[in-house]
Amino acid sequence: MEAPTNTETRWSRVASSLPVRNVQDLATDSEGLTEETLKRYIRLDIQEDEVLAEHSGEVPVINLGKLFNPDFAEEESARLRFACEDWGFFQLVNHGIPEEIIASIRSDIERFFKLPLEVKNAYAQLPGDLQGYGQAFVVSESQTLDWSDMFVIIAHPNEARDMKYWPVKPHTFRKSIEDYSSELMKTAHSIVTVIAKTLNIDLELMGDKYVCQYLRMNYYPPCMTMAEKVLGFSPHSDGSFLTLLLEVNSVEGLQIKRRDAWIPVKPDPNALLVNVGDFLEIMSNGKYKSIEHRVTINTKQERLTLSAFHVPSLDGVVSPVTGDAEERALYTTVGVEEYSKLYMSNKLDGKRALDHAKLL
Numbered sequence: 001m002e003a004p005t006n007t008e009t010r011w012s013r014v015a016s017s018l019p020v021r022n023v024q025d026l027a028t029d030s031e032g033l034t035e036e037t038l039k040r041y042i043r044l045d046i047q048e049d050e051v052l053a054e055h056s057g058e059v060p061v062i063n064l065g066k067l068f069n070p071d072f073a074e075e076e077s078a079r080l081r082f083a084c085e086d087w088g089f090f091q092l093v094n095h096g097i098p099e100e101i102i103a104s105i106r107s108d109i110e111r112f113f114k115l116p117l118e119v120k121n122a123y124a125q126l127p128g129d130l131q132g133y134g135q136a137f138v139v140s141e142s143q144t145l146d147w148s149d150m151f152v153i154i155a156h157p158n159e160a161r162d163m164k165y166w167p168v169k170p171h172t173f174r175k176s177i178e179d180y181s182s183e184l185m186k187t188a189h190s191i192v193t194v195i196a197k198t199l200n201i202d203l204e205l206m207g208d209k210y211v212c213q214y215l216r217m218n219y220y221p222p223c224m225t226m227a228e229k230v231l232g233f234s235p236h237s238d239g240s241f242l243t244l245l246l247e248v249n250s251v252e253g254l255q256i257k258r259r260d261a262w263i264p265v266k267p268d269p270n271a272l273l274v275n276v277g278d279f280l281e282i283m284s285n286g287k288y289k290s291i292e293h294r295v296t297i298n299t300k301q302e303r304l305t306l307s308a309f310h311v312p313s314l315d316g317v318v319s320p321v322t323g324d325a326e327e328r329a330l331y332t333t334v335g336v337e338e339y340s341k342l343y344m345s346n347k348l349d350g351k352r353a354l355d356h357a358k359l360l
């Protein structure tokens, strides 16, 4: 296992930094909120594709308990396969993470974002150690226009926990993050096991020994004057293998792309929202889809979420696994570090990193 210093230096080669204004602060600063400052956040492309709220209820729901219950496993695995093939997203219920652990992380994240700006800024680090408050790790120019702030922590490998700038406020924060992170490692592991079975592939590189977990807290302030013109998070697919999202205060905002329209996801307080990332799409040779998603903003309520990206270690190599001799590889083999660099670079020209890995 790599020592944290190695991880830090490696990440400093991967992640690029585009520092921007803290929008939570901007949103509450009546003097700063002028037409001039707001202008840069206005997005003309928001209304290009239809929003189909009537399909919200169709987002697949997968019951983790059933996946491991011999009486239901086969049927539930088939549903999981369909969710990954057809939606790239599913709500994971009966996930088994103790309620108190979820309650603590929820309340600590809410409390963290209520701290004064200077306190939060004390954690602002540039991407060298991939930890920072503010938009230090945006992956595209367009994301510098996002109406959100984020805070990133490497939670696994565990050595990363020795990082210098661990948040100490609220004082329970470190424990809640550690507890949640370990639970989530188990949950992700369970899902990965079933995914490996449904694809009939070996997913050793997603085993605990190799996998990295990055936690990102996202804060989307309300935008009183022009919520319908700004985006909290630009359309993107995730540069992960699997992402598990906790919608901390269950405020709606996430929309997923489906058949050229956007489907708003209704937060389910009892579920984790799971999505297929780029590495899983590549590894499954395109059978499982890493779907674009975005976050919209409302006029009244702030939205808080916690994304957990599960990614193979930077040393890893990801190849498409083909079923039989007839199946042609549709993606190139990518090094995780090389791919992450591309994903984090600002040179994607409006394309997704994934498009660069696709073979024609």
Ligand SMILES: O=C(O)CCC(=O)C(=O)O
Residues within 6 Å of the ligand: 216, 218, 233, 238, 245, 253, 254, 293, 295, 305, 306, 307
């Ligand atoms: O905050 C959200 O709802 C989604 C965040 C997201 O897409 C991400 O962190 O990659």
Ligand SMILES: [Fe+2]
Residues within 6 Å of the ligand: 236, 237, 238, 243, 293
């Ligand atoms: Fe995402």
